[in-house]
Amino acid sequence: MPVVKVVIAVVILAGVAVFAFQDQLVNKFINKRIAERLNGVVLQQFTNTLSVVICGAGSPIPDPQRSGSCALVIAGDQVLMIDAGSGVSQVSAMGISLGLVDNVFLTHFHSDHINSLGELMTQRWANSGKDFPLAVHGPNGTNTIVNGFNMAYGSDRSYREAHHTTAVMPPQGGLAQAHAFKLPPAEGLVVLEKSGLKVTAFAVDHSPVDPAVGYKFEYQGHSLVFSGDTAKSLVVQKFAKGSDVLIHEALSTPIVNMITTVASQENKPRVVKITQDILDYHTSPVEAAQVAQGANVPFLLFSHIVPQLPINNLKKRFVEGVADAYDGEFSIAQDGSFVSIDLKDGSISHGDLLN
Numbered sequence: 001m002p003v004v005k006v007v008i009a010v011v012i013l014a015g016v017a018v019f020a021f022q023d024q025l026v027n028k029f030i031n032k033r034i035a036e037r038l039n040g041v042v043l044q045q046f047t048n049t050l051s052v053v054i055c056g057a058g059s060p061i062p063d064p065q066r067s068g069s070c071a072l073v074i075a076g077d078q079v080l081m082i083d084a085g086s087g088v089s090q091v092s093a094m095g096i097s098l099g100l101v102d103n104v105f106l107t108h109f110h111s112d113h114i115n116s117l118g119e120l121m122t123q124r125w126a127n128s129g130k131d132f133p134l135a136v137h138g139p140n141g142t143n144t145i146v147n148g149f150n151m152a153y154g155s156d157r158s159y160r161e162a163h164h165t166t167a168v169m170p171p172q173g174g175l176a177q178a179h180a181f182k183l184p185p186a187e188g189l190v191v192l193e194k195s196g197l198k199v200t201a202f203a204v205d206h207s208p209v210d211p212a213v214g215y216k217f218e219y220q221g222h223s224l225v226f227s228g229d230t231a232k233s234l235v236v237q238k239f240a241k242g243s244d245v246l247i248h249e250a251l252s253t254p255i256v257n258m259i260t261t262v263a264s265q266e267n268k269p270r271v272v273k274i275t276q277d278i279l280d281y282h283t284s285p286v287e288a289a290q291v292a293q294g295a296n297v298p299f300l301l302f303s304h305i306v307p308q309l310p311i312n313n314l315k316k317r318f319v320e321g322v323a324d325a326y327d328g329e330f331s332i333a334q335d336g337s338f339v340s341i342d343l344k345d346g347s348i349s350h351g352d353l354l355n
């Protein structure tokens with residue numbers, strides 16, 4: 001055989017060997033990742049912390065970086081959820097099992113806060129095999145939402161029970177159960193106390209949406225506060241006083257006004273009307289910063305971001321004036337953002353589980 005042919009044959013064989021080896025390496029990597037996900041390894045970094053993980057940092061406006069409203073609170077071995085918007089699907093994407101969530105807290109009933117409740121119920125059931133319903137806490141009206149989702153997902157539950165058996169999919173586990181409360185009084189209302197974690201609801205101003213609440217989570221001497229959807233509110237400031245982290249909704253008036261102006265030029269009166277309407281029941285980033293400053297909170301996380309911020313220039317404009325109004329650290333959430341309070345020394349760290 002001529003030398004050239006031998007060389008070519010050797011090169012081809014070497015190439016095949018590298019390919020085969022590559023596949024082995026890739027398989028090893030994939031198997032390791034599957035095992036890590038099955039064992040919830042990602043949660044290990046939150047041991048001995050009180051943490052918030054944002055699964056949905058957006059609003060009803062579609063945004064590739066920000067799904068509909070959803071957040072996890074991690075306190076010890078408890079994982080709780082605030083709102084069940086489309087960000088619910090990001091929880092599994094982060095490697096966290098929805099089977100861990102036994103309690104969800106609704107802030108109000110705008111669709112971007114409830115539209116994935118059915119998926120949460122189903123995924124929790126499939127991932128855990130639990131035999132008791134998901135507890136859905138929320139202001140009066142929560143019963144109607146829960147009954148609706150239980151009814152709408154009835155056929156799906158019957159298919160899964162038939163397919164996997166009720167031993168694997170216990171019927172009660174696929175359901176949700178409402179824990180509704182009256183609009184909280186001025187001093188707030190404790191809606192859950194469990195294993196050292198206390199959850200307090202407080203009324204906010206999202207008029208004409210009524211009821212609308214925010215929540216405070218207290219654990220081992222530290223706390224997180226969620227504003228819910230609200231116009232600038234002294235109630236949020238009162239409940240956030242002395243907390244470690246405030247997660248506040250935010251809408252940029254100048255950027256939304258840009259949409260209104262272009263919509264007006266393009267003769268889109270519906271867009272003009274709606275973009276003007278939404279200004280009165282949300283909080284601007286500077287107003288949220290003023291609330292955080294008034295409450296003396298060291299970390300402010302903007303979430304429920306309106307509108308989309310697809311380029312860095314817009315992110316810069318979104319927080320224009322915030323540093324002048326607020327002495328603490330702040331960040332704009334996207335799906336995957338987290339903030340952790342170390343329970344030993346109180347230090348605060350933040351990062352992203354998806355990016």
Ligand SMILES: [Zn+2]
Pocket residue numbers: 059060069110112113229304
């Ligand atoms: Zn909303």
Ligand SMILES: [Zn+2]
Pocket residue numbers: 108110206209229
């Ligand atoms: Zn809302």
